[in-house]
Amino acid sequence: MAAGVLPEPGTQFGPCLIVCRHIDCAQTRAMAESYCTICIKRIGYDKRFYNGDQPNTWDHAVCLEDKIEAENNRHIEKVERRKDPRDKAPSIFDRE
Ligand SMILES: [Zn+2]
Numbered sequence: 691m692a693a694g695v696l697p698e699p700g701t702q703f704g705p706c707l708i709v710c711r712h713i714d715c716a717q718t719r720a721m722a723e724s725y726c727t728i729c730i731k732r733i734g735y736d737k738r739f740y741n742g743d744q745p746n747t748w749d750h751a752v753c754l755e756d757k758i759e760a761e762n763n764r765h766i767e768k769v770e771r772r773k774d775p776r777d778k779a780p781s782i783f784d785r786e
Pocket residue numbers: 705706710711712715
């Protein structure tokens with residue numbers, strides 16, 4: 691699945707620099723003003739983003755990729771710990 695990117699205002703495919711009544715400009719501006727559901731910052735221009743969990747929500751690609759990676763790492767950690775729990779001395783960091 692490809693990520694979307696909003697072209698910057700004033701560029702060939704970007705919205706007009708001035709306030710206008712073009713439908714596609716308005717849509718692009720509205721999306722750029724939307725907040726990423728992960729970092730709660732504006733989606734902005736020239737950044738890769740994906741659809742969010744809910745309709746009409748968006749997540750930065752980097753935020754989503756970080757989130758997925760963090761979840762995968764947590765999973766790998768658990769699997770490794772389960773593989774041989776006696777291998778490691780118990781420590782305070784093992785408490786869940
Ligand atoms: Zn326009």
